[in-house]
Amino acid sequence: MSTQDLASTYPAHLARMQSLAERALERGGFAHLLVPSGTIHYHLFDDRDYPYAVNPQFKAWAPLVRNPGSWLVYTPGERPKILYLQPYDYWHVVPDAPSGYWVEHFDVVVIRTPEEALQHLPAEAGRCAILGEASSAVGDYTPNNPAAVVNYLEYHRAVKTDYEIAMMRRATEHGVRAHRAAERAFRAGASEFGIHLAYCQAARQDANDLPYGNIVGLNEHAAVLHYTERDRVPPREIRSFLIDAGASHDGYACDITRTHAYDTTGEFQQLIEQVDAAELRICDRVRAGTDYADVHLHAHLEMATILHQAGIVDMAPESMVETGVSAKFFPHGIGHYIGLQVHDVGGFLASEEGGRIEPPAGHPYLRLTRRLEPGAVVTIEPGIYFAELLMKELAEGEHAGAVNWDRVDALRPYGGIRIEDEVVCTDGDPVNMTREGFAALD
Incomplete structure (x- = not known):
């Protein structure tokens, strides 16, 4: 299976993700879907971190598995957006600039700190379904994982594109x-x-x-x-x-x-x-x-x-x-x-x-x-x-x-x-x- 094959099948996959998100948001009474990629966690009483695991709800949209602090933003009727955390860091390898077959289908915004995401999230946090772990919160944007949205998306995850x-x-x-x-x-x-x-x-x-x-x-x-x-x-x-x-x-x-x-x-x-x-x-x-x-x-x-x-x-x-x-x-x-x-x-x-x-x-x-x-x-x-x-x-x-x-x-x-x-x-x-x-x- 070549990269070309993935590129040819990805648009239909993304269209299905958008369609499912629209129906899930409607069922839950929300206007926007926000999905943080997740954060790095540390051992108790230590500065040693656990291996990072990306939020599955995030990687369902794009093949990004090494980008803690990033966000998926989707508003029905608009192009999906990726807030891509690419920090200034000389201690660790910084993620490469976004590239690949998926990028052209998103508005990609590079952010340098997790807090910078606040400038690009929808104005009203209360109208957002936010799917993720509590530690991903920035400002008033705290994951709420509404059951109506999560159940709908997880039920339909059974069928693969x-x-x-x-x-x-x-x-x-x-x-x-x-x-x-x-x-x-x-x-x-x-x-x-x-x-x-x-x-x-x-x-x-x-x-x-x-x-x-x-x-x-x-x-x-x-x-x-x-x-x-x-x-x-x-x-x-x-x-x-x-x-x-x-x-x-x-x-x-x-x-x-x-x-x-x-x-x-x-x-x-x-x-x-x-x-x-x-x-x-x-x-x-x-x-x-x-x-x-x-x-x-x-x-x-x-x-x-x-x-x-x-x-x-x-x-x-x-x-x-x-x-x-x-x-x-x-x-x-x-x-x-x-x-x-x-x-x-x-x-x-x-x-x-x-x-x-x-x-x-x-x-x-x-x-x-x-x-x-x-x-x-x-x-x-x-x-x-x-x-x-x-x-x-x-x-x-x-x-x-x-x-x-x-x-x-x-x-x-x-x-x-x-x-x-x-x-x-x-x-x-x-x-x-x-x-x-x-x-x-x-």
């Missing part, structure tokens, strides 16, 4: 390249920390540039869903490797998980292949009009079938799902929206006005409960884990007798399996951006 999907494809290109490097490091005997460094090098992104902290787990560590310790020394015997790691491109994220067996001919490798095949079948269910909660429940049936066929649990797959046994091995949700944020917003919203669609009973960690629409981008990430705490709960429960504990004990040292792709819902067949990204490297 062609420009946004192109940006996510770029992020995926970085991610799949780095995943290949991580697998090579694993097979060369690197530590978790060494694999992480290899990943960052291949992605050409520092840990602070990545959309979330890399999960890099060898052996039993793969059973910890959000394992981020990263041992500096590799284990004596390397058996398995699970990596959940993404990449960013101008504010958009990718989210990819892969599991590898060191012995590519053994039993754990066969289990990985079974989960991988099931994951592709689940991806095919990402279709317009489908209730995502149904995708989640079907994923449980797929994982339960694997557990039954592998001789791990002697129960009918349907019974495993109904009794919650499958949830002991597959405790997380099947996925979530992704875009400007890894866990993109709006997953529970019942409508443009708000309200919440709860997950199915017994499945509290599902992050998306809406019906899928063309343009939605979701992750599909089934897994089978042998986590100590969950296995203990299962062993103490009423269905312990249905579990082949010798098989579980044999698989505990491998930790677990998860496979995750990003899938675009369309008017027809789903598009698997992750698989396409890996195929482009072959």
Whole structure:
């Protein structure tokens, strides 16, 4: 995807952002939309700053992710305006002058201090919907985050424009390249920390540039869903490797998980292949009009079938799902929206006005409960884990007798399996951006 492709799709994206903003402002009774980019925060009792994270409501308009103290100003019927903070500073690198395919669509005003924004904001602060964190306030312009505006915008964030999907494809290109490097490091005997460094090098992104902290787990560590310790020394015997790691491109994220067996001919490798095949079948269910909660429940049936066929649990797959046994091995949700944020917003919203669609009973960690629409981008990430705490709960429960504990004990040292792709819902067949990204490297 070239810069020319982004330039050609950006105007339609910006037009949609303006249209959504106009309707959101009307619903909330406001005349202007103001979105600060965010500020730098400091550690308590220290002058050390946290990594800056741009306001997602700001980067939705323009690919600016390193400009704290800037503002987006939009008044219906007028050109959108960017107040671009370019401070006089010899301690830090000053942001370059605004440039690129997006600039011609804005009135760009360079400011030298955050307070200088006051000269260019609408006259009446009370008529502005201001979306951001409280620390972004200047003068009387304090973020108010009106629910009518935020809910409307976040509800419609579920559907991505062609420009946004192109940006996510770029992020995926970085991610799949780095995943290949991580697998090579694993097979060369690197530590978790060494694999992480290899990943960052291949992605050409520092840990602070990545959309979330890399999960890099060898052996039993793969059973910890959000394992981020990263041992500096590799284990004596390397058996398995699970990596959940993404990449960013101008504010958009990718989210990819892969599991590898060191012995590519053994039993754990066969289990990985079974989960991988099931994951592709689940991806095919990402279709317009489908209730995502149904995708989640079907994923449980797929994982339960694997557990039954592998001789791990002697129960009918349907019974495993109904009794919650499958949830002991597959405790997380099947996925979530992704875009400007890894866990993109709006997953529970019942409508443009708000309200919440709860997950199915017994499945509290599902992050998306809406019906899928063309343009939605979701992750599909089934897994089978042998986590100590969950296995203990299962062993103490009423269905312990249905579990082949010798098989579980044999698989505990491998930790677990998860496979995750990003899938675009369309008017027809789903598009698997992750698989396409890996195929482009072959």
